[in-house]
Amino acid sequence: MQNTRNFSIIAHIDHGKSTLADRLIQKTGLVEERKFRNQLLDNMDIERERGITIKSQAITLPYISNDNQKFEFNLIDTPGHVDFSYEVSRALASCEGALLLIDAAQGVEAQTVANLYAAMEHNLEIIPVINKIDLLSADIDRVKRQIEVDLGLDAEQTILCSAKEGTGIDDVLEAITKHIPPPEGSADKPLSALIFDAHYDSFRGTVVSCRLFSGKISPGDTIRLMSNGATYKVEEVGIFRLAKTSKDSLSAGEVGYIIAGIKTVSDIRVGDTVTLDSNPVTNPLPGFKEIKPVVFSSIYPVSSEDYQSLSDALEKYKLNDAALIFQKDSSAALGMGFRCGFLGLLHLEIVQERLEREFGQSIIMTAPTVQYHFMLTNGSKVTIDNPTYYPDPVTIEKGMEPYIRASIFAPERYMGTIIDLCTERRGVNSRFNCPTPGRLEIQFDIPLAEVIYDFYDRLKTVTQGYGSFDYDFLDYRESDLVKMDILLNGEKVDPLSQIAHRDRARPRALNACERLKEEIPRHLFKIAIQGAIGGTIIARSTVSPFRKDVTAKCYGGDITRKRKLLEKQKKGKKRMKTIGSVTIPQSAFVAVLKAENK
Amino acid sequence: MNTSQKSGLYIHIPFCRSKCPYCAFYSLASRSLILPWLNNIKNEIAYYKDQFECFDTLYLGGGTPTFLDAWTLEILMKHIFNNFRFAPDTEITIESNPCDLNREKVNVLKDLGFNRISLGVQSFNDQDLSFLGRRHTAKDAETALALLRSCGFKNLSMDLIYGFEGQSIKEWAKTLNHALSFQPEHLSCYQLTFEKRTIFEKLKDKGLIKPLSEKEECAFFSATSQFLENHDYIHYEISSFARGKAYYSRHNNKYWHHIPYLGLGPSAHSFQESSRWWNVGSVRKYCALLEGGRAAIEDYENLTGDQLRLESISLGSRTKEGFDFKEIPPDHKSMEMIMRLQTSGVIRIKNNRVIPTKKGFLVADHLANCFF
Numbered sequence: 001m002q003n004t005r006n007f008s009i010i011a012h013i014d015h016g017k018s019t020l021a022d023r024l025i026q027k028t029g030l031v032e033e034r035k036f037r038n039q040l041l042d043n044m045d046i047e048r049e050r051g052i053t054i055k056s057q058a059i060t061l062p063y064i065s066n067d068n069q070k071f072e073f074n075l076i077d078t079p080g081h082v083d084f085s086y087e088v089s090r091a092l093a094s095c096e097g098a099l100l101l102i103d104a105a106q107g108v109e110a111q112t113v114a115n116l117y118a119a120m121e122h123n124l125e126i127i128p129v130i131n132k133i134d135l136l137s138a139d140i141d142r143v144k145r146q147i148e149v150d151l152g153l154d155a156e157q158t159i160l161c162s163a164k165e166g167t168g169i170d171d172v173l174e175a176i177t178k179h180i181p182p183p184e185g186s187a188d189k190p191l192s193a194l195i196f197d198a199h200y201d202s203f204r205g206t207v208v209s210c211r212l213f214s215g216k217i218s219p220g221d222t223i224r225l226m227s228n229g230a231t232y233k234v235e236e237v238g239i240f241r242l243a244k245t246s247k248d249s250l251s252a253g254e255v256g257y258i259i260a261g262i263k264t265v266s267d268i269r270v271g272d273t274v275t276l277d278s279n280p281v282t283n284p285l286p287g288f289k290e291i292k293p294v295v296f297s298s299i300y301p302v303s304s305e306d307y308q309s310l311s312d313a314l315e316k317y318k319l320n321d322a323a324l325i326f327q328k329d330s331s332a333a334l335g336m337g338f339r340c341g342f343l344g345l346l347h348l349e350i351v352q353e354r355l356e357r358e359f360g361q362s363i364i365m366t367a368p369t370v371q372y373h374f375m376l377t378n379g380s381k382v383t384i385d386n387p388t389y390y391p392d393p394v395t396i397e398k399g400m401e402p403y404i405r406a407s408i409f410a411p412e413r414y415m416g417t418i419i420d421l422c423t424e425r426r427g428v429n430s431r432f433n434c435p436t437p438g439r440l441e442i443q444f445d446i447p448l449a450e451v452i453y454d455f456y457d458r459l460k461t462v463t464q465g466y467g468s469f470d471y472d473f474l475d476y477r478e479s480d481l482v483k484m485d486i487l488l489n490g491e492k493v494d495p496l497s498q499i500a501h502r503d504r505a506r507p508r509a510l511n512a513c514e515r516l517k518e519e520i521p522r523h524l525f526k527i528a529i530q531g532a533i534g535g536t537i538i539a540r541s542t543v544s545p546f547r548k549d550v551t552a553k554c555y556g557g558d559i560t561r562k563r564k565l566l567e568k569q570k571k572g573k574k575r576m577k578t579i580g581s582v583t584i585p586q587s588a589f590v591a592v593l594k595a596e597n598k
Numbered sequence: 599m600n601t602s603q604k605s606g607l608y609i610h611i612p613f614c615r616s617k618c619p620y621c622a623f624y625s626l627a628s629r630s631l632i633l634p635w636l637n638n639i640k641n642e643i644a645y646y647k648d649q650f651e652c653f654d655t656l657y658l659g660g661g662t663p664t665f666l667d668a669w670t671l672e673i674l675m676k677h678i679f680n681n682f683r684f685a686p687d688t689e690i691t692i693e694s695n696p697c698d699l700n701r702e703k704v705n706v707l708k709d710l711g712f713n714r715i716s717l718g719v720q721s722f723n724d725q726d727l728s729f730l731g732r733r734h735t736a737k738d739a740e741t742a743l744a745l746l747r748s749c750g751f752k753n754l755s756m757d758l759i760y761g762f763e764g765q766s767i768k769e770w771a772k773t774l775n776h777a778l779s780f781q782p783e784h785l786s787c788y789q790l791t792f793e794k795r796t797i798f799e800k801l802k803d804k805g806l807i808k809p810l811s812e813k814e815e816c817a818f819f820s821a822t823s824q825f826l827e828n829h830d831y832i833h834y835e836i837s838s839f840a841r842g843k844a845y846y847s848r849h850n851n852k853y854w855h856h857i858p859y860l861g862l863g864p865s866a867h868s869f870q871e872s873s874r875w876w877n878v879g880s881v882r883k884y885c886a887l888l889e890g891g892r893a894a895i896e897d898y899e900n901l902t903g904d905q906l907r908l909e910s911i912s913l914g915s916r917t918k919e920g921f922d923f924k925e926i927p928p929d930h931k932s933m934e935m936i937m938r939l940q941t942s943g944v945i946r947i948k949n950n951r952v953i954p955t956k957k958g959f960l961v962a963d964h965l966a967n968c969f970f
Contacts, residue, residue, distance in 0.1 A: 524961055524968065525942035545942065547816050548960040552788040552837050554916055555853050556608060556867035557623075560874060560899065562963070563909050570908075570970045578931065581938045
């Protein structure tokens with residue numbers, strides 16, 4: 001155990017975390033050069049494409065130090081997005097140290113700070129690493145100053161590297177052996193293991209990733225999950241090399257996996273404590289909490305006959321994603337579907353993409369919404385995450401919506417535009433912090449609903465890519481909430497309804513009308529698009545009918561071609577929804593959520 | 599399907615003196631392959647000899663059929679008549695270029711049994727004609743028309759092209775007026791279309807020719823329809839006008855109503871009993887296949903009931919008769935669509951048929967799509 005090191009790499013998005021992980025794996029010789037596939041830890045297509053890690057992963061690396069000692073490194077990868085901050089905290093709780101990776105050109109960003117704080121909460125030993133020193137725009141001195149001043153860390157310890165070019169990697173490996181302490185805990189004590197991840201394997205069931213703090217676990221043991229008392233018989237334990245490598249046992253200080261006939265990932269709670277049924281620990285490890293969804297949206301099949309297939313796909317998807325919750329839902333316009341809860345907008349997008357890509361589903365997602373509270377005149381309180389259930393306005397005493405604390409890091413020249421953006425998004429109670437000359441940390445209390453739309457995109461735009469953003473939940477605050485409906489030729493399209501603050505309803509309705517006008521193809525008749533609150537029309541646009549498409553000639557040689565074109569269009573229509581006589585492409589449902597054109 | 603009706607016979611003559619820049623029909627600007635083509639048309643005729651009971655239309659199209667000399671035409675026609683059965687009142691049409699017609703040629707056409715001439719006039723404005731890459735002048739067309747009349751042709755059709763950059767509706771009306779002075783029994787007025795793989799399409803892509811706007815096209819179309827209806831022509835198909843029902847193109851009607859037709863020659867299409875097949879689009883390949891004792895078929899398809907219905911609606915939407923109510927799915931959605939299309943003036947309902955209005959003609963290609 002003296003030669004075991006458990007650590008994470010923490011970084012702001014795009015600062016090169018996965019590239020560094022790949023280098024470490026390569027340098028320790030776990031994988032042959034020619035078999036090397038970039039970003040080994042990000043093994044989902046979406047992760048690789050988006051360049052972010054969605055799930056936690058662990059890998060055990062053998063390392064022989066310069067003074068010829070044999071080490072075993074457990075690198076625990078953490079998700080790189082605020083939606084998954086709880087998973088991050090559990091992964092960090094499984095480590096003794098962390099490499100804090102900072103881009104030599106970008107410097108300290110919002111998530112650098114957020115991740116550092118998270119790591120410090122778990123008393124991790126921090127090794128600052130400045131990456132991308134090969135860049136022309138690299139400003140090592142500035143970043144070192146930021147490390148000293150903004151982060152309060154010892155810049156002397158900082159390691160310089162370029163993960164891309166492979167320079168400085170040996171220094172990183174040596175620093176891990178020297179600065180990160182070995183794990184503590186006794187194998188003789190009762191088993192206490194922290195679950196930091198679980199994934200589904202179609203042959204073996206759920207594979208639980210955990211860190212053992214005390215005790216020992218072997219196949220044949222009966223384990224107990226402390227949050228719900230469920231027991232399972234252990235079939236296999238082991239460590240992750242490039243694939244699972246089974247072992248006779250796992251002991252205190254080690255990081256590895258347990259397979260115990262657990263059917264779905266949903267039976268496992270990240271943050272839960274595993275102990276032995278025969279000899280349990282008295283107290284679970286601290287920090288366990290049930291993760292709750294914060295963003296809600298409905299998913300419908302494009303073609304209503306695909307409902308069953310979507311249902312099956314969601315069940316299967318859920319095997320590997322405990323954070324997604326869903327229940328049956330139905331809409332007058334779209335038929336049967338599912339109301340789903342997500343950890344955040346990124347989580348929502350990932351679910352959408354994976355359902356489409358991996359499960360071949362054609363789906364329509366409705367406007368994401370947060371959970372609102374309404375106090376009614378009869379003294380009761382209702383919680384609503386679906387605009388369909390917006391209460392009768394006359395019965396509403398007051399509405400309440402969730403607020404977050406948004407932290408934004410950006411060069412100070414963007415201060416004005418950031419404040420404008422936050423104020424426009426109903427941000428209040430702003431605070432400023434000038435950690436280094438030229439850089440600014442701005443905090444705002446902002447309704448979550450204003451952030452889940454397009455806030456991050458807009459922030460990136462107004463700061464020309466320099467702004468970064470992180471958030472924490474604050475509380476529920478009173479708010480004048482209305483329901484905004486969209487009507488097509490006078491017919492209400494319920495999946496396009498949104499709950500919004502009264503002041504924001506009109507701009508949002510205008511935006512929705514304009515977006516729909518762009519997305520809905522011209523028909524043979526005029527289509528009126530209207531936004532309304534109750535019976536009052538607050539926005540409108542029109543799709544004018546198209547007038548000519550006929551070809552001049554149609555003789556023997558043209559008929560087949562013409563029919564094939566019709567058949568193609570017919571097929572295309574299957575991916576659209578018909579409401580009344582209006583055909584709406586799938587993209588229209590997404591487009592209404594996109595940024596307002598400025 | 600119309601199996602009770604007599605079939606149509608089409609012969610594709612893929613030769614022209616020169617290629618027109620807007621035309622996408624298969625044709626070679628050379629005489630060199632006429633003889634092998636003729637020999638193999640004979641082979642093809644032998645191949646289909648007994649497959650079609652009786653024809654009541656014969657249509658020589660192209661290409662430019664009158665580009666063939668009298669001798670070739672005579673051999674071709676003799677061979678056709680010797681091998682296929684025709685109804686006594688068969689409509690026999692030949693597409694002609696004004697340049698090719700002199701008194702001698704016109705008399706030959708008469709003698710060979712042609713009773714309908716489709717003359718490629720395109721315009722009575724010489725500037726338009728040169729833009730369209732035509733070799734003849736307005737005067738040539740006038741001469742040809744006078745000649746045809748004087749030789750006793752009682753069923754004349756003219757092809758005209760309209761709706762291109764620089765042409766005003768007023769100018770176009772002049773051409774129409776000029777055409778009407780010959781009292782043609784039939785007019786095909788084609789709005790200029792930029793067909794794939796034509797010179798015009800290339801010029802359009804390079805920005806050298808600008809197509810009319812949707813609004814301008816609609817105005818041209820409506821003005822044409824209005825003008826000719828005012829002069830007692832029936833606008834019976836998107837581009838077809840006839841001076842009375844008797845002068846509807848019987849042959850073209852077969853294409854639009856799923857009546858069987860046999861197409862011979864390279865790239866020609868045939869239809870019989872819900873199958874459609876078409877020949878290879880190359881004279882050399884065509885000859886090679888037939889010389890090898892095989893049919894010159896490139897591909898075929900057997901249409902399902904759904905496909906036939908889709909075609910019936912799509913083709914019906916292009917004609918004055920419209921399509922039978924029965925062709926559309928009898929559900930609530932269709933009814934709602936019918937109502938909406940009726941209110942917006944695209945269709946009307948008469949005798950259990952969905953009839954496109956003039957506004958409907960303009961969107962005929964889209965109509966079928968509304969019901970599926």
